[in-house]
Amino acid sequence: MLNVSHLSFARGNKLVLKDINLSIGNSEVLVIKGSNGIGKSTFLSCMAGFLEPLEGRVEYFSKSIDPTISAKNFIFVGEENFAYEDLSILDNIYYWLSLNSVTPNQKSIHKSIEYLFGRIDMNKKFHQLSYGQKRKMRMLLLLLIDKPVWILDDPFNGLDKETISKLIKIISMKKALDGIIIMATHMTPHIKDIKVFELS
Numbered sequence: 001m002l003n004v005s006h007l008s009f010a011r012g013n014k015l016v017l018k019d020i021n022l023s024i025g026n027s028e029v030l031v032i033k034g035s036n037g038i039g040k041s042t043f044l045s046c047m048a049g050f051l052e053p054l055e056g057r058v059e060y061f062s063k064s065i066d067p068t069i070s071a072k073n074f075i076f077v078g079e080e081n082f083a084y085e086d087l088s089i090l091d092n093i094y095y096w097l098s099l100n101s102v103t104p105n106q107k108s109i110h111k112s113i114e115y116l117f118g119r120i121d122m123n124k125k126f127h128q129l130s131y132g133q134k135r136k137m138r139m140l141l142l143l144l145i146d147k148p149v150w151i152l153d154d155p156f157n158g159l160d161k162e163t164i165s166k167l168i169k170i171i172s173m174k175k176a177l178d179g180i181i182i183m184a185t186h187m188t189p190h191i192k193d194i195k196v197f198e199l200s
Contacts, residue, residue, distance in 0.1 A: 001025045002047070002149065002180055007056035009039070009046055016042050020056070022197055026148075026178040029171065029191050033184075034199030040184035041079065041153050043199065047182060048076045048151050060149070074149045077138050079157075085127040089113070092126055093140060100145050112143040116166065132158055139163075142170055150174060152183040 002024050009017040016039040024030045032040050045051045047058050049065035058065045060073060070076075083092040090109075097104050113122060116136045126134065135158040142150060150171075156164050168189050171181055175191065188196070 001061055002182075003059045003062075004047065005056050005059070007043075007046060007058065008054045009042055009051065010054045011042075015054075017046070017053075017199075020199075024180055024182060024195065026180060027175055029175055029181045029183070029189075029194040031183055031185060031188060031194055031196045032199060033186070033188075033196060038199045040199060044076075044078075044151050044153050044182065044184055048074055050076070073147055074151055075141055075145060075147045076151045076153075077141060077155060078153045083126040083134070083137055086125060088123045088125055089120070089129075089137065090122040092137070093144065096141060097144065100147075102145055108144060112140055115143070116140065116163065132160060132163070135159055136163060139167055139170070142174070148178070149180045150182070152181070152185075154185055155183055156185055156187055156189070 004020055004022050007017060007020040008015065020043070022030070032043060034040050042051065046053050047065070049058070049067060049070040060069055063069060084095065087095065093109060094104055113120065116139055117133065120133075126137070129137070139155070155167060159167065168191060171183075171189065172191050174181055188194070
């Protein structure tokens, strides 16, 4: 269970988020909606423990979010690419896995890449990938690293219809396995029993 209680956040003299209260439990998907610039990314960063709120708190099973809890339990996929431009697809994956203390499994890596990309040269440098391929790279984390909470910022942006469909299946599978998924997106994915929270 993840609880947000009376959360407010200010940037300079501007109040970006005000008195937000919500909760999300296992096997639930929460979609954060709102207009551009309303604070969706800021809200996700507060939930992940990257930003300190002005007031209120975020708790994961009654424990306040801190870097240790976040690193152990959360996968955060933001809007920015987080790969090294001059490393290959495979080397970037190895790097991500090492950061998360995950032992590489060749079969799992190849299966995940094939699922999202089809056939692709895994020695291809990240800077050689198209925009859509770079966006797909972010989704590999969800297949290769097992953590109970996913926080996804605009996950469908830049993906083609086929990949969007695959990502929805991945999210639905995580939901069925007691996962907690929180995402900010302008679209409403076809996932059963999702919750929607509108920022205003």
